[in-house]
Amino acid sequence: MADKVLSVRGLNAYYGNKKAVLDVNVDFYKNKITAIMGPSGCGKTTFLRCLNRIHEVNIEARARIEGDIFLNSENIARMHPILVRRRIGMVFQKPNPFPHMTIYDNVIAGYKLNGIKKKKHEFDTIVEQSLTRTALWGEVKDSLYDRGTFLSGGQQQRLCIARALAMNPDVILLDEPTSALDPIATAKIEELLNELKENVTIIIVTHNMAQAGRISDYTAFFYLGELLEYGTTEKLFTNPENEKTENFLTGRFG
Amino acid sequence: MFEKRLNEIKNKLSLQAGTVESMLQHALSGLFDSDRESCEKVFQLEENVNRLEIAIDELCTMVLALNQPEARHLRMIITALKNNNDLERIGDHAVNICESAMELISYMNKKDYILLPRMAGVTMEMFKKAVRSFMTDDVNLAAEVKELDDTVDEMEQQILKRSISIMAVETDYISLEYHIIRIAQNLERIADLSTNIAEETIFMKEGRIVKHGENETLGE
Numbered sequence: 001m002a003d004k005v006l007s008v009r010g011l012n013a014y015y016g017n018k019k020a021v022l023d024v025n026v027d028f029y030k031n032k033i034t035a036i037m038g039p040s041g042c043g044k045t046t047f048l049r050c051l052n053r054i055h056e057v058n059i060e061a062r063a064r065i066e067g068d069i070f071l072n073s074e075n076i077a078r079m080h081p082i083l084v085r086r087r088i089g090m091v092f093q094k095p096n097p098f099p100h101m102t103i104y105d106n107v108i109a110g111y112k113l114n115g116i117k118k119k120k121h122e123f124d125t126i127v128e129q130s131l132t133r134t135a136l137w138g139e140v141k142d143s144l145y146d147r148g149t150f151l152s153g154g155q156q157q158r159l160c161i162a163r164a165l166a167m168n169p170d171v172i173l174l175d176e177p178t179s180a181l182d183p184i185a186t187a188k189i190e191e192l193l194n195e196l197k198e199n200v201t202i203i204i205v206t207h208n209m210a211q212a213g214r215i216s217d218y219t220a221f222f223y224l225g226e227l228l229e230y231g232t233t234e235k236l237f238t239n240p241e242n243e244k245t246e247n248f249l250t251g252r253f254g
Numbered sequence: 255m256f257e258k259r260l261n262e263i264k265n266k267l268s269l270q271a272g273t274v275e276s277m278l279q280h281a282l283s284g285l286f287d288s289d290r291e292s293c294e295k296v297f298q299l300e301e302n303v304n305r306l307e308i309a310i311d312e313l314c315t316m317v318l319a320l321n322q323p324e325a326r327h328l329r330m331i332i333t334a335l336k337n338n339n340d341l342e343r344i345g346d347h348a349v350n351i352c353e354s355a356m357e358l359i360s361y362m363n364k365k366d367y368i369l370l371p372r373m374a375g376v377t378m379e380m381f382k383k384a385v386r387s388f389m390t391d392d393v394n395l396a397a398e399v400k401e402l403d404d405t406v407d408e409m410e411q412q413i414l415k416r417s418i419s420i421m422a423v424e425t426d427y428i429s430l431e432y433h434i435i436r437i438a439q440n441l442e443r444i445a446d447l448s449t450n451i452a453e454e455t456i457f458m459k460e461g462r463i464v465k466h467g468e469n470e471t472l473g474e
Contacts (some may be wrong), residue, residue, distance in 0.1 A: 214321060
């Protein structure tokens with residue numbers, strides 16, 4: 001079994017008094033893709049947002065967590081939240097490049113917004129490498145100083161992945177990254193994730209069971225805030241142990 | 255990932271077909287050359303075939319569950335599952351032939367196989383062509399296999415009639431003739447299963463169902 005990158009112990013997540021994630025214990029393995037599945041409202045997105053301390057930002061909803069999350073044995077609660085988000089990047093459901101920024105600046109936005117200074121040629125290298133890794137370089141290299149908003153939805157999403165990769169993270173979290181994309185753009189993102197996992201650990205929330213089957217090595221099944229089943233995707237999709245997992249996969253609820 | 259899994263299935267089936275062909279060749283040497291060692295080899299190879307059958311089944315199940323194949327990919331997996339089963343069955347028939355071949359060794363000088371070598375030759379030809387048609391997607395070769403099936407059926411009938419007539423008068427030869435009938439029946443089953451493999455090849459390549467005298471296009 002591969003090395004653990006991220007370990008979650010006794011995690012509970014709340015909105016006020018309402019518990020959204022219940023006592024989750026799980027390890028995520030290095031250079032693997034883990035899919036998080038479950039019916040709507042089962043807590044999977046909340047869980048994902050706990051992993052890079054974005055959940056707690058939602059002060060209005062009185063969001064908080066209990067329990068521990070370790071990134072390579074280091075408790076993320078004791079790290080600066082900005083550092084946590086650099087090492088655990090996130091890509092959201094709807095592509096969200098910064099509309100006022102050029103493609104170039106979008107890629108290095110993590111550095112700019114955090115006031116991390118680098119020389120121009122260093123940024124040039126980061127931009128080219130990140131866009132190459134997301135198979136976008138060839139498509140945008142002549143329009144790096146145009147705004148990212150003219151790109152197609154699929155290209156915008158790859159730009160967002162490039163923005164996350166630019167910080168050279170250990171883990172990338174993706175929250176239904178292809179649900180707003182057509183099948184061809186989706187296939188490109190899936191192919192991309194499969195290549196990226198050589199260098200980064202990927203955790204992806206998806207509603208698309210077929211997608212989880214196609215790309216993930218491990219699958220976690222959430223139900224009513226609990227992690228009901230976790231294992232290799234091969235095992236979970238062919239012979240799940242939990243009856244609720246089976247019912248979900250065979251379309252009996254969710 | 256998907257393409258890799260499909261290639262792995264095809265490679266494993268190719269290995270399975272090769273092993274079963276080797277079983278058949280050893281079974282026929284065991285029979286016609288009264289070679290006990292060849293028969294032993296068949297029994298050993300059967301274990302490999304059984305193991306590989308399970309591995310191929312598992313791989314196909316994974317692809318169905320994880321990749322939800324469509325169109326030609328779906329037909330390929332369905333064909334792979336059926337051919338996997340047919341190949342394993344052919345291996346079983348090779349074992350049956352060997353069991354009878356071992357019994358016949360004591361009849362060394364009294365054996366008169368007449369049609370059996372020819373029947374074995376045609377059956378072997380059908381098997382090889384069926385496997386090649388599947389591996390190379392060659393529907394013309396598959397059609398040739400189907401045409402040979404009647405020849406094998408006729409040969410089996412002739413052998414059956416002849417053995418029955420001998421058994422009716424020569425009671426000493428009942429055991430010998432029983433084994434000859436059993437071998438003929440097993441060869442006929444191998445020819446039948448080879449025909450299945452050929453028919454599945456046509457299904458895989460063209461989406462046409464051609465078994466039981468049908469000629470129906472899938473989905474129409």
